[in-house]
Each structure stands twice: as C-alpha cells, then as structure tokens.
Amino acid sequence: MPATKTKTPNPTMGEHLKKKEEAVAWAKERLHDPNTLIVDVETTGLLKNDPETEIVSISIINTKGQIVLSCLVNPERPIPLEVQKIHKIEDRDVKSAMPWSVIGDISAYQMAGKHVIAYNAGFDIHLIVHLLGKHGVPVPEFDVSCAMEYYSQFVGEWSKSKGDYKWQRLPKLAYGSAHDSLVDCQSTLLLLKKMAGDFSDEPNTADIDLDF
Numbered sequence: 001m002p003a004t005k006t007k008t009p010n011p012t013m014g015e016h017l018k019k020k021e022e023a024v025a026w027a028k029e030r031l032h033d034p035n036t037l038i039v040d041v042e043t044t045g046l047l048k049n050d051p052e053t054e055i056v057s058i059s060i061i062n063t064k065g066q067i068v069l070s071c072l073v074n075p076e077r078p079i080p081l082e083v084q085k086i087h088k089i090e091d092r093d094v095k096s097a098m099p100w101s102v103i104g105d106i107s108a109y110q111m112a113g114k115h116v117i118a119y120n121a122g123f124d125i126h127l128i129v130h131l132l133g134k135h136g137v138p139v140p141e142f143d144v145s146c147a148m149e150y151y152s153q154f155v156g157e158w159s160k161s162k163g164d165y166k167w168q169r170l171p172k173l174a175y176g177s178a179h180d181s182l183v184d185c186q187s188t189l190l191l192l193k194k195m196a197g198d199f200s201d202e203p204n205t206a207d208i209d210l211d212f
Helices: 013-031 081-087 100-111 121-134 147-155 181-195
Strands: 036-043 055-062 067-072 115-118 143-146
Touching: 013 147, 013 181, 036 100, 036 121, 036 181, 055 100, 055 121, 055 181, 067 100, 067 181, 100 121, 115 121, 115 181, 121 143, 121 147, 143 147, 147 181
Parallel strands: 036 115, 115 143
Antiparallel strands: 036 055, 055 067
C-alpha cells in the first residue's frame, strides 16, 4: 500500500512565539556581524523556466548600508520585454556594461568568507552560484541566510496546504523603485532592523514581488 502523507499540525501559540524569537535573534546576530552582506539581483527571467537566464543587475551592501557593489551587467543576450516591464532595465541600458564573467569575479571576491543574506536566497544565491560556474568563475566559500524564511517565521502566518509558514513579500522600506537591486538590498536591511526591534524607519505599503 502507498504511504499516506501526514499533515503537519498547526503550531501552538508557544511554538509560534519560539519561531518568532528565533527570527529576532537571527536578525540581531546578522546586524551585529561585520561579515554580513546583503545581495540582490535582477535578471532576464527565471532559471527554472529559462536555462539561459542571466543577471542584468547586482547590488551588495553591508549592514551599515554601505555599498560594496552596485552595477548593471551585460547579459550578452536580449532581455525579454515582459521582464523589462518589471525591473525597467532595457537592452540599451546594459549594452556598455561589463559582462558577468567580469562582474561575477568581483562579486565572488566580495562574498568570499562572508555571511551573505538574500531575500529569497533560493533564487538570488542559487542563480549567482549557477552563473559563476557557467562562466568559469571559481565559487568561493561563504555562508547563506534567507531573509524571506526568517521574516515569514517572524510574521507567523501559517499555510495549511504548505504545512509551513507562508512566504511573505519583501516590504518596500527603502526609497526608490521596486525591482531595483540596490533598493531591494536596502529594504532587506531595513527589514532586519525592524525584526530586531528598530522601528525608526516607517515602511512603505507597496510590496515587492519575489520573482526578480
């Protein structure tokens, strides 16, 4: 007989509180670690749908908000129009930018030995590592955290169908346009501060989609 799937029971209030406390502790730890970096990328699409997906913009900041790297990347392929409408980066914008074979090498150098945070690390970090290998850039050793996972724990909205916490969109806390890699990095940093108990920055009600 086929094995029956057992549904994950809804967590108790105490379990919810414990998970939220874990998320708060994570945010505080990351904010106080000088080796923490936050990264975000904009792309030509989704790797799961298009194996030729490339990065068109990458930003990396530290927990002081200082920019480590922020630049456009020439994907050396056309950017689909439907994607241009999302992040507003057109082919002409990246025409004179350096390709990933160069920017990827710089990114790898900056991330080496660091603890790298991304909002939806399964997308951003996975694609970065994939493209480093594709373009012959050695992949450095670094630790990874997904801010979306911890923020979802922090919010505590349970999904019965998923049997886990529902993924939360990244609140747009920084000034600028959504789907801008630097703005998304800054919003992620402000979100960590909010989780850690710093509410000095008033959030914007606009949300950022998770795909790019």
